[in-house]
Amino acid sequence: MASDIEIAQQAVLQRVTKIAQEKLGISDEHLEPYGHYKAKISLDYIDSLQDRPDGKLILVTAISPTPAGEGKTTTTVGLADALNRIGKKAIICLREPSLGPVFGMKGGAAGGGYAQVVPMEDINLHFTGDFSAIALANNLLAAMLDSHVHHGNSLNIDVRRITWKRAMDMNDRALRDITCSLGGPANGYPRQDGFDIVVASEVMAIFCLATSMKDLRQRLGNIVVAQTKDQKPVTARDLKAHGAMTVLLKDAFKPNLVQTLENNPAIIHGGPFANIAHGCNSVMATKLGLKLADYVVTEAGFGADLGAEKFIDIKCRKSGLRPDVAVIVATIRALKFHGGVDVKELDKENLPALVKGIANLERHVNNVRNHYGLPCVVAINHFTFDTPAEIELLQKKMAHHEAPVIVCRHWAEGGKGAEDLARTVADLIEKVPANFQFVYEESDSLWDKVTAIATKIYGASAVTADRKIKEQIKKLQDDGYANYPVCVAKTQYSFSTDPELRGAPTNHELNIREVRLAAGAEFIVMVCGDVMTMPGLPAVPSAEKIDIDENGRVVGLF
Incomplete structure (x- = not known):
């Protein structure tokens, strides 16, 4: 079978203006095209939709990730395509990929097989420049902070208590802890500094939680960057940096519209990691999707213990969003890995290991149903190595959890392979109301x-x-x-x-x-634990395989 990038390059894309008009009713004057196949949606148009009713929100999450792969984004795309195939008006809301994992361990992050968002190369690389704008805003604040100290320090900042770091969208362990401002008085005060990856920057989190340009500016001004010598907080507003930071983000703040391989609309905007940040696409994008479609399929990063918890306790708490159902993605290969099987042996049937590994899925299902209060579906992302005995065992073991287990083949068949999942999800939304709840109360310490x-x-x-x-x-x-x-x-x-x-x-x-x-x-x-907010590249980074061929086409990107 062709690779993900080969499938994406063979796709017949429709112009983004056609997708917007025919699928969403958005006319050309409300779009800012970036070429033929991606565009930003104007904020004025988004404001005009406020009186429309909201659609239903479907949260896609997963078991704890493994080297075997789970396919959460792939399932998100496949489910939305399937909903459209069975006559529902559905849209996807996803995060933008970071260049850290693209060039590091993971490769591309736009789905896989015949369940992808496209143009895949653009989405995985520079896209519309949002991450560059976020890095610039972050680093402008860092530069203005150091400049203020250099030019007299009227705010009385204690250089030993500067907490604001610089950022870049790349894995570079050498920048985790550095000493800056060397070279004499003209270069400022030498001090210890460091870099975070852009997806861990507070600017990224603000970008994804802000509900308007005014809210964005207000939140940027509230960033605490340091303390004074008498230990009072110093903010970006004190440095008069928040206005210029907002200007750098004004275009990036508009959500991005692209499409799936089946020419269904997808909004991709923002991208904090879930292991080091809050792991959800922008509130602006999700709320926009709910105004444009009857069903919005979104995802939260990594497993339901990280991404989904933060989706619930941070994004939903701050925005008022409430999911109607959750889909937990798993693979039989990954469950066998959780049962102790070596990665090289995962393609072989191993029922005892599968039984042991199902404990990971069971805890995630329990969390989603009993701690988040959401109806739940388990989506088994099918691999050709999965045996009938393994599938039967998994369905039998999960039967008492009141979470249907649906085998999905969207990777190989696109939306057609996820129609059973789509029908099950839509049916659950209609028949089983969510009893949404937070993990803790706001008033708790x-x-x-x-x-x-x-x-x-x-x-x-x-x-x-x-x-x-x-x-x-x-x-x-x-x-x-x-x-x-x-x-x-x-x-x-x-x-x-x-x-x-x-x-x-x-x-x-x-x-x-x-x-x-x-x-x-x-x-x-x-x-x-040992988690780093600036990851490092592995011994053999994915970047070694990424190249451009004699015809100018990207190769090796997943």
């Missing part, structure tokens, strides 16, 4: 919030932190940030902070090693 996530969702026995971290959390609590939600940054590969603990581990501890205030995004980041 910050420590109680992270404890609730750890014990209810991760299966941890306790949360631990050293005295310094506990003092920082208490100070944030006392300084007026007690009502903020918590954003846990930890490995995506396990419910625990140890990526090697597969399945559904219990009685582990969640250790908090760092606390960050995101005052503009309005959440507190708790960094746990």
